[in-house]
Amino acid sequence: MVEKQSLIYVCSDAVGETAEAVVQATVRQFNHQNIRIKRMSHIQTEEEIEAIVQQAKAKQGFIAYTLVQPELRAKIQQESIRYDIRSVDVMGPMMQAYIDTFNDDPKPEPGQRQVLDEAYFRRIEAVEFAVKYDDGKDVKGLLMADVVLIGVSRTSKTPLSIFLAHKGLKTANLPILPDMQAPEELFASADRMIIGLTIDPDQLLKIRTERLKSLGLPPQSKYASLEQINHELQTADQLMERLQCPVINVSDKSIEETAGIIMDIVSNP
Numbered sequence: 001m002v003e004k005q006s007l008i009y010v011c012s013d014a015v016g017e018t019a020e021a022v023v024q025a026t027v028r029q030f031n032h033q034n035i036r037i038k039r040m041s042h043i044q045t046e047e048e049i050e051a052i053v054q055q056a057k058a059k060q061g062f063i064a065y066t067l068v069q070p071e072l073r074a075k076i077q078q079e080s081i082r083y084d085i086r087s088v089d090v091m092g093p094m095m096q097a098y099i100d101t102f103n104d105d106p107k108p109e110p111g112q113r114q115v116l117d118e119a120y121f122r123r124i125e126a127v128e129f130a131v132k133y134d135d136g137k138d139v140k141g142l143l144m145a146d147v148v149l150i151g152v153s154r155t156s157k158t159p160l161s162i163f164l165a166h167k168g169l170k171t172a173n174l175p176i177l178p179d180m181q182a183p184e185e186l187f188a189s190a191d192r193m194i195i196g197l198t199i200d201p202d203q204l205l206k207i208r209t210e211r212l213k214s215l216g217l218p219p220q221s222k223y224a225s226l227e228q229i230n231h232e233l234q235t236a237d238q239l240m241e242r243l244q245c246p247v248i249n250v251s252d253k254s255i256e257e258t259a260g261i262i263m264d265i266v267s268n269p
Contacts, residue, residue: 005034005035005036006034006035006036006059006060006061007035007036007037007038007056007059007060007061008023008027008035008036008037008038008061008062008063008064009038009040009052009055009056009061009062009063009064010023010037010038010039010040010063010064010065011040011043011049011052011063011064011065011066011067011076012039012040012041012042012043012065012066012067013042013043013044013066013067013068013069013072014041014042014066014068015041015042016039016040016041016066018066018090018091019064019065019066019090019091020037020039022064022090023037023064024037025256028254040052043067043072046071046072046075049072049075049076049079050075050079052076053076053079053080053082053083053085053087054083056083056085057083057084057085061085062085062086062087062088063076063080063085063086063087063088064087064088064090065087065088065089065090066090066091067089073089073092077089119168122168123165123166123167123168125170126146126164126165126166126167126168126169126170126171127162127165127166129141129144129145129165129170129171129172130161130162130164130165130170130171130172131162133145133171133172133173134158134161134172134173135157135158135173135174135175136172136173136174136175136183139174139183139185139186140185141172142172142174142183142185142186142188142190142192143185143188143190143192144170144172144190145170145171145172145192146169146170146171146192146193146266147164147169147170147171147172147192147193147194147195147262147266148171148172148173148174148186148192148193148194148195149161149171149172149173149174149195149197150173150174150175150176150186150194150195150196150197150236150239150240150243150245151173151175151176151196151197151198151199151236151250152175152176152177152198152199152204152229152232152233152235152236153175153208153223153232154199154204154207154208154211155197155198155199155204155250156197156250156255156258157173157174157175157197158173159255160173160197160255160258160259160262161173163255163256163259164259164262164263167259167263169263169266174186176232176235176236176239177232177235178228178231178232178235179235180235182239186243187242187243193245193246193265193266193269194243194245195245195246195247195248195262195265196236196239196240196243196245196246196247196248197247197248197250197258198233198236198237198240198247198248198249198250199233199249199250199251200249200251201226201229201230201233203251203252204229204233205224205226205229208223208224208229209224211224212224246265248261248262
């Protein structure tokens with residue numbers, strides 16, 4: 001029997017990143033379910049609102065929205081009542097608190113944070129940097145990075161690098177291999193923060209076994225053996241000890257949680 005898919009509609013007159021991030025954070029608090037998040041961006045008309053609310057009603061889902069335009073917010077509230085579906089105004093209460101406290105009004109244009117300013121171009125540059133210096137492809141990146149992530153395979157180095165890049169941090173990462181000789185660039189003096197990523201052996205065993213299955217490879221591979229994993233983690237521990245770098249255990253942590261810890265370390269070295 002096919003499990004019914006549940007839909008959450010994310011609506012915005014801009015990109016919708018804020019509402020989607022809140023929805024994803026909420027979904028993670030519950031047991032795994034067949035949940036799909038459908039983002040509806042750049043909404044401009046009341047007709048679009050009507051169509052979305054009708055879809056949500058038909059699919060028995062609910063709506064989370066960040067709408068700056070007052071008429072669109074009023075419309076989605078009206079239509080939600082009309083069709084008896086739940087809708088959550090993600091930014092409304094915060095904006096109202098700002099208005100009431102500081103006696104100010106929001107700018108009429110949606111998506112203010114998408115302005116092409118210096119910060120925007122810094123993020124673009126950081127993403128390009130993360131791609132270029134991913135997985136130790138060019139060790140020169142270890143000298144030019146704001147953050148260098150080191151760890152054994154499957155400790156989330158690449159997704160963390162991209163996440164941090166979206167925060168404007170140039171991030172390079174280097175895999176730690178069994179009995180590897182670390183590049184001298186890793187020990188050179190440079191204006192950067194080196195972060196070690198470690199993980200519990202049993203957790204890494206599960207991750208690597210699933211990885212092999214997804215690739216259609218036998219799970220009995222040396223790559224997913226506990227003996228190999230313990231050997232690699234021991235090599236990593238020794239290198240991190242030599243570097244005297246902060247170490248984060250990523251077991252059962254989301255990318256966002258680990259990135260938050262890293263950004264705190266970078267901000268308060």
